[in-house]
Every structure is written in C-alpha cells, then in structure tokens.
Amino acid sequence: MTADIETFAKTAEANTPLRMQVLRNIRNRPTASGAAIAIAILVLLALLAPVITPQNPYDLASLSVMDNRLAPGETGMTGITYWLGTDAQGRDMLSAILYGLRTSLLVGLTATAGALAIGSVAGLLAAHFGGAVDALLMRIVDFMLGFPSILVALILLSSIGRGVDKVVVAIMLVQWAQYARLMRAAALVERRKEYIEAALNFGLPTRHILLFHLLPNSIGSVLVVASISVASAITLEATLSFLGVGVPVTQPSLGLLIANGFEFLLSGQYWIAVFPGIALVLLVMSLNLLGDRLRRSFNVRGP
Amino acid sequence: MATYILQRLLQSAGVMLAVSVAVFFSVYGIGDPIELLVPPQAGAAERLELIQRLGLDQPAWQQYLTFMGNALHGDLGRSFAHGVPAVGLILSRLPATMELVLLALSLAVLVGVPLGLFAGLDPHGKPARLILACTVVGYSLPNFWKGMMLILLFSVLLGWLPTAERGETVTVLGIRTSLFTADGLRHLVLPALNLAIPNVALVIRLVATGTTDLMTQEFVKYARAKGVRPRRIVGRHVLRNILIPVVTVVGIEFGSLVAFSTVTETVFAWPGMGKLLIQSIYQLDRPVVVAYVMLATFLFISVNLLVDILYAALDPRVKLTGGAA
Numbered sequence: 001m002t003a004d005i006e007t008f009a010k011t012a013e014a015n016t017p018l019r020m021q022v023l024r025n026i027r028n029r030p031t032a033s034g035a036a037i038a039i040a041i042l043v044l045l046a047l048l049a050p051v052i053t054p055q056n057p058y059d060l061a062s063l064s065v066m067d068n069r070l071a072p073g074e075t076g077m078t079g080i081t082y083w084l085g086t087d088a089q090g091r092d093m094l095s096a097i098l099y100g101l102r103t104s105l106l107v108g109l110t111a112t113a114g115a116l117a118i119g120s121v122a123g124l125l126a127a128h129f130g131g132a133v134d135a136l137l138m139r140i141v142d143f144m145l146g147f148p149s150i151l152v153a154l155i156l157l158s159s160i161g162r163g164v165d166k167v168v169v170a171i172m173l174v175q176w177a178q179y180a181r182l183m184r185a186a187a188l189v190e191r192r193k194e195y196i197e198a199a200l201n202f203g204l205p206t207r208h209i210l211l212f213h214l215l216p217n218s219i220g221s222v223l224v225v226a227s228i229s230v231a232s233a234i235t236l237e238a239t240l241s242f243l244g245v246g247v248p249v250t251q252p253s254l255g256l257l258i259a260n261g262f263e264f265l266l267s268g269q270y271w272i273a274v275f276p277g278i279a280l281v282l283l284v285m286s287l288n289l290l291g292d293r294l295r296r297s298f299n300v301r302g303p
Numbered sequence: 304m305a306t307y308i309l310q311r312l313l314q315s316a317g318v319m320l321a322v323s324v325a326v327f328f329s330v331y332g333i334g335d336p337i338e339l340l341v342p343p344q345a346g347a348a349e350r351l352e353l354i355q356r357l358g359l360d361q362p363a364w365q366q367y368l369t370f371m372g373n374a375l376h377g378d379l380g381r382s383f384a385h386g387v388p389a390v391g392l393i394l395s396r397l398p399a400t401m402e403l404v405l406l407a408l409s410l411a412v413l414v415g416v417p418l419g420l421f422a423g424l425d426p427h428g429k430p431a432r433l434i435l436a437c438t439v440v441g442y443s444l445p446n447f448w449k450g451m452m453l454i455l456l457f458s459v460l461l462g463w464l465p466t467a468e469r470g471e472t473v474t475v476l477g478i479r480t481s482l483f484t485a486d487g488l489r490h491l492v493l494p495a496l497n498l499a500i501p502n503v504a505l506v507i508r509l510v511a512t513g514t515t516d517l518m519t520q521e522f523v524k525y526a527r528a529k530g531v532r533p534r535r536i537v538g539r540h541v542l543r544n545i546l547i548p549v550v551t552v553v554g555i556e557f558g559s560l561v562a563f564s565t566v567t568e569t570v571f572a573w574p575g576m577g578k579l580l581i582q583s584i585y586q587l588d589r590p591v592v593v594a595y596v597m598l599a600t601f602l603f604i605s606v607n608l609l610v611d612i613l614y615a616a617l618d619p620r621v622k623l624t625g626g627a628a
Contacts, residue, residue: 031436143318143321146318146558146603146607147558147562147600147603148558148559148561148562148563150559150562150563150565150566151562151565151596151599154565154580154584155326155329155330155592155596156329158330158584158592159329159330231443235445238445238447238448239445239446239447239566242447242566243447243565243566243569243581244581244585245584255445255447258447258448258451259447262451262570265451265454265455265459266454266458266459266466268459270455270459273448273451273455274452274455277445277448277451277452280445280448281443281444281445281448284443284445285439285440285443288439288442288443289439292439
C-alpha cells in the first residue's frame with residue numbers, strides 16, 4: 001500500500017516541470033521559505049533606505065555629535081528616537097545598517113555577476129577549444145584556486161586602494177576561477193551531445209554555437225553555485241572593509257560599522273558592533289540556506 | 304613515486320616564480336613608502352640617501368631582479384619599518400600563528416569527526432538535524448564579528464577569559480609557545496575557537512554526508528549480514544573511508560586558516576604573522592608584504608604536497624587490492 005503511494009508520488013513528481021518542483025521544494029521547507037522571506041524583506045529595506053530612515057547617516061550635516069553613543073531606544077537632541085542606538089559620530093545605527101545593506105547587496109550581486117561572466121566565458125572557451133587553450137586556462141584556474149580568497153583580495157586591494165568599485169574588482173578576481181572550472185565541466189558533457197555535433201556540421205559560426213547552444217545548456221549548475229557565492233562575496237566585502245582595505249570610511253559598510261564598534265565593545269557599548277553584525281549574519285545565512293536548498297533541488301555538487 | 308614527487312617539485316618552483324612576479328609588481332604599485340619613512344624635518348639630501356639605500360631609485364624590473372637574486376639566497380629584503388630582515392621578522396611571528404592554526408585544525412577534526420559520524424548514522428533524527436542546522440550558522444557567521452561576540456560573551460559579560468594578546472610563553476625546543484602555560488592557554492582558547500568554528504562545521508558536514516553514503520554501500524551491508532558488530536563496522540569500515548576526504552580537506556583548509564588568521568589575529572591582537580601582514584600593509588612596508596606572500600605560498604605548496612603523499616598512503620585501494628570505497 002505504502003509502496004503504491006510512493007510510486008504514485010514519484011510519477012506525479014516526475015511529471016511536474018522542474019521549475020515547479022523546485023518552487024514547491026522551497027515552499028515546503030520552513031527554513032528555505034523563511035530564508036526567502038528574510039532575503040525579500042532585507043532587499044526591500046535596503047532599496048527603500050533613503051525613504052524610510054529618519055536620517056541620512058552618511059550626510060555629515062544631518063548628524064548631531066551631541067547624540068553620540070546613545071543606547072538603543074533613547075531619544076536624541078534632534079528628536080529622533082534611536083531604536084538601535086547611535087555610534088561615536090551620533091549616527092543612527094538603524095539608518096546606517098540599512099545603508100550598509102545597500103552596499104553589501106550591490107557589491108555581492110555585481111561582483112558575483114562579473115565573476116560569473118568572466119568564469120563562464122573562460123570555461124566555455126576551454127571546453128570548446130581544448131588543447132593549449134584549455135591547458136593554459138585551467139592552469140590559471142588551478143593557480144587562483146590554490147590561494148585563499150581573502151589573501152588574494154587583501155594583497156590586491158592593498159595595492160589598488162580602497163573603494164566600492166575596487167572591492168568589486170577584487171572579489172571578481174578571486175571568484176571567477178570556480179565558475180570557469182564548473183562551466184568547463186558542464187560544457188564538456190554538453191559538447192559530446194548530438195545537437196552540438198549537428199550545429200557544427202551545419203557550419204554555424206563558433207561564436208553562435210558557444211553563445212546560443214553551449215552556454216544556455218551548461219549554465220544551470222553554475223547559476224546554482226552563484227547563488228551561494230553571493231553570500232561569500234558579501235562576507236568578503238565586510239571582512240575587507242573591517243580590515244581597513246575595503247570600502248572607504250566615508251561610505252556605508254556593515255564591516256566598517258562593526259570595526260568602529262569594536263573599541264566600544266569592551267566598555268559595554270555593545271550595540272555599535274552587535275546590530276550591524278546581526279543584519280550581516282541574517283543576510284548571509286538566509287542566502288546560504290536558500291542556495292543550499294536550490295543546490296539540493298537541482299542536485300548540483302559544489303566546486 | 305619519486306618521479307611524481309620530482310614532477311610536483313618542478314611545478315611548485317614554477318608556481319613560486321609566478322607568485323613572485325605577480326606579487327612583486329602588484330605590491331610595487333602601493334604608494335610611496337618614502338613619505339612614511341622620512342621624518343618631516345629631514346632635508347633633501349637625507350631623503351635622497353635613504354631612497355638610494357633602499358634601492359628605490361632603480362627601475363622596477365631591476366628591483367625585481369635584485370629581489371630574486373637575493374631571494375635565492377634566502378634573503379627577501381629588509382623591513383622598511385623595523386629595519387630587520389623580513390624573513391626573520393615573519394618567522395619570529397610564525398609560532399604564534401601556527402599555534403592557532405594547528406589548534407583550530409585539531410579542534411575541527413576532534414569535534415567534527417565524531418559529531419559528523421553521529422549525525423550521518425541517523426541523518427533524519429532530531430539531534431542530527433540540530434547539528435546540521437548549527438553547521439549552517441557556523442559557516443555563515445563572519446569571522447571577525449564572531450570573534451567580537453566571543454569576546455563580548457566570554458570576556459566582557461562572563462569575565463572568564465582574557466580579551467586579547469598572547470599571555471605568558473615558554474621556550475620549548477627553541478620555539479616560544481603558549482601551549483604549556485596556564486595563562487598562555489587561557490589566551491589561546493578564544494582565538495583558536497574563532498578560527499576553528501567554520502572548519503568544525505565543514506568537517507561535520509563532510510563526515511555526515513560521507514557516512515550516510517557509506518552506510519548504504521555493499522561492503523557495509525555485507526559486513527552487517529556477516530554479523531559484524533555495528534561498533535566495528537563504524538570504527539573499522541566507515542571511519543577509515545571517511546578519513547580520506549577529511550585529510551584532503553584539512554590540507555586545503557590549512558592554507559585558508561593561515562590566511563584567515565589575519566582576521567582573527569587582528570580581532571584578538573594576537574602577535575602572529577597575520578597581524579604583522581595587516582600592519583605592514585598599513586605602513587606600506589613592501590618587503591614584509593612580499594616576503595609574507597612568498598613564505599605563505601611556500602607553506603601552502605609544501606602542505607599540499609604532503610597531503611597528496613599522505614592521501615596515497617591512506618587510500619585503501621593502494622594497500623588492499625579490490626578494497627571497497
């Protein structure tokens with residue numbers, strides 16, 4: 001009886017489109033759907049930050065130094081109630097965190113997209129041309145993957161200087177290699193299939209085959225891994241900013257907020273370092289949980 | 304085996320050369336160290352003399368050739384800021400970092416393998432799901448923030464452990480270590496824990512998935528059918544097969560632990576080579592940055608080679624013909 005139900009469930013599962021299966025897979029899991037909702041809320045808050053925050057925490061004119069280091073819930077000279085307290089410059093922590101989230105998401109998404117583009121092209125070229133091109137590209141990939149990402153980004157940023165754009169470049173440089181390796185593996189499998197052979201026999205231009213045949217059919221697993229990499233890109237940005245080589249101090253960053261709160265932590269003024277960290281953890285953990293669920297739904301193994 | 308090792312050594316030499324070019328020229332782009340080194344009241348003559356003494360008047364490629372020539376003699380330049388050879392400076396900080404890294408790796412294996420085995424044997428049970436949920440938290444927490452929270456909890460709120468620095472050290476076999484003093488160990492707990500947590504999580508997940516896979520394998524079923532006690536199946540058959548990927552991961556993670564110790568050492572004011580690197584970057588102390596990367600690369604390559612050899616030794620397919628896995 002149970003066996004019958006199981007077979008029935010399996011057939012039903014096999015007949016549903018993959019997209020629906022994955023969606024259902026996420027909806028049926030409380031952690032995965034919770035993570036998806038948390039991400040949606042955080043993205044929305046970040047997008048609306050300039051509208052909903054009581055002050056622009058990076059406009060020095062709107063800050064009141066008299067309100068520095070107020071505990072959470074206190075009301076300052078300007079009449080604003082600081083629900084999460086203020087930092088040493090009288091910045092409302094809640095506003096600063098929402099602005100910091102904007103930077104985190106911007107860096108995480110653009111760096112991942114850039115790395116994905118570079119890595120995919122390199123992986124496709126290596127798989128399609130093989131031989132010397134493949135050997136050269138894969139040696140570079142091995143070389144890059146042999147070094148811890150934090151170290152490469154740290155050394156690179158120390159020589160090109162601070163800035164949001166530079167952080168994006170550094171993260172792209174450390175992340176493209178994993179996509180190249182995945183893309184190459186997927187494209188090598190696809191290339192042996194008959195439709196590619198047919199396209200080659202038709203005499204279609206190489207660029208056309210690469211872009212319109214090989215790319216769309218091989219990119220699935222790469223995209224799934226990219227969803228997890230957004231989280232590591234965000235963590236990397238925060239870490240680099242914390243170390244003082246990432247985002248400049250005049251711009252919002254969760255890593256910088258935490259770094260500034262560190263010196264007040266020991267005197268018990270915990271909120272400056274704790275709250276931005278909670279926001280960061282919430283974002284990173286939700287992305288990891290959702291990415292992990294996606295990876296399992298699509299049955300993709302990591303790089 | 305000998306050919307393999309020789310081939311690997313040649314490859315490693317190539318990697319070292321590539322790294323030296325990449326890092327030398329990228330670090331060469333960092334600001335002008337002279338601005339920081341010359342006292343503001345110094346005259347133009349003094350300034351010129353310093354530039355010449357440090358070799359900064361030479362073109363970049365010539366500086367590189369000089370650097371490589373000296374590097375082959377084990378000399379990676381003198382620190383601008385400390386005035387001592389960069390290699391010696393970094394090596395003097397090496398024991399402090401190695402203490403952290405080795406303790407963190409031991410923690411990862413000693414805590415991760417049993418918990419992973421436990422979770423993998425009954426992956427759908429409540430405890431296993433709790434453990435696996437904790438691992439997600441473990442690798443999601445940003446290293447630097449987690450360190451601060453450890454300080455907040457164990458030092459500020461509970462007052463159990465010191466917040467920073469290395470504590471009392473003793474010299475054992477010529478190496479200054481804090482592993483053998485009570486005060487040293489107290490200082491070591493939080494930074495080592497901070498460094499270990501993501502790796503504990505990683506090892507748990509690795510061992511848990513591996514165990515679940517292995518338990519359905521034919522050789523385990525066969526052993527069970529033969530009436531081998533479960534304890535022996537896990538201890539003898541499953542654990543052995545699990546150790547192979549664990550050794551590989553430990554080898555790979557060694558490098559990232561050394562790199563991540565820069566973050567942990569910054570948070571805990573731990574006087575290791577990671578903190579030295581960050582300080583040198585702030586001070587534009589080029590020789591130290593370059594020497595750090597060269598030494599770190601050398602360390603990564605050596606450990607990877609060692610792991611590959613160990614891997615061959617551990618793999619039962621090498622020892623037993625037709626063994627499982």
